[in-house]
Amino acid sequence: MSCELTAVIPVYNDRMALTIAIPESLRRLEEITSSFELLVAEDGSDDGSAELVAEWEGRDPRVRLLHSDERLGRGCALSRAFRASQGEIFCYYDVDLATDMIHLRELIDAIRSGCDIATGSRLMPASKIDRDSGREIASRGYNALVRCILGSRLFDHQCGFKAFSYTCLKTLLPNVQAPHWFWDTELLVRAQRRGFRVCEFPIRWRQGEGTTVKLSDVTGMGSEILRLRWRLHAEKD
Known part of the structure; x- marks a missing residue:
């Protein structure tokens, strides 16, 4: 390094x-x-x-x-x-x-203090967010599915504000197959199953211009959740 x-x-x-x-x-x-x-x-x-x-x-x-x-x-x-x-x-x-950059030090300090992964959360009780109701419903529905089907303990899996120790990410990436948006969720789920320490904290977040999420997106991401559940069962992690 x-x-x-x-x-x-x-x-x-x-x-x-x-x-x-x-x-x-x-x-x-x-x-x-x-x-x-x-x-x-x-x-x-x-x-x-x-x-x-x-x-x-x-x-x-x-x-x-x-x-x-x-x-x-x-x-x-x-x-x-x-x-x-x-x-x-x-x-x-x-x-x-979209995530207030005031949180960047907190993100990095979490790894410095011993977390393997640190992730901002838009859905913790103390989080302060500004986004439309459609996106809010879609996000909460998606994350509920991840917790229910994949057994995650986190509130928010898709927030684009994360940090990793080099060793943790090097260990996890060879098994991650998601090429696009589901990449975040797959990493967090695999990390928890492998016993890595994942630290989640509330953030201030605002929806970017031109960002749209439909309720139908929850269904599409739902298929990704089911595929990962099948792969994890097959791998017998």
């Missing part, structure tokens, strides 16, 4: 959001550690996202572009970013900074 922390922003056609996310990330990371890298996992964008990050990379060695010519899916892009990372701690968050 050549630095303490790798912070990753997964990106797909998010050039405008990056103009805010990169400088804000650097400012927040500087407050936490002097030993970090900011890795932008750019996943087949065609809106100039890669070019923007390359400009930052050229003038600030702490910024790294990880470009893919074709769309891999969010989960695959994050797995690829981990393999390219140089940090003892690996964290990622959404490019729209």
Whole structure:
């Protein structure tokens, strides 16, 4: 390892959001550690996202572009970013900074203090969130299914604000098959089954512009839940 922390922003056609996310990330990371890298996992964008990050990379060695010519899916892009990372701690968050970045230190300090995984939660009683009722219902329905069918003890599995110890993520990733959004849930479920310490904490979170979630999405993600249940049974973890 050549630095303490790798912070990753997964990106797909998010050039405008990056103009805010990169400088804000650097400012927040500087407050936490002097030993970090900011890795932008750019996943087949065609809106100039890669070019923007390359400009930052050229003038600030702490910024790294990880470009893919074709769309891999969010989960695959994050797995690829981990393999390219140089940090003892690996964290990622959404490019729209939906989670208040005031929580970034808390996220990293949780790993420093002994947690294997730290994850922000929009659904704990103390969480403060701003989102429409449709998304709220869909999220609560989905997470209830994960707890019921997969036996998870967490409130929120899909929040895009997580950190991992290098050892934990290296152990879990070879068995993770989800290529896109379900990647988060599969990691958290497998981590709990393997006995890793997962620390969840409440956050302030706001819904990003243009984000839409339909109630039918719960059904689609439900099929992912059932497939994972079958795989876990077959693997006899």
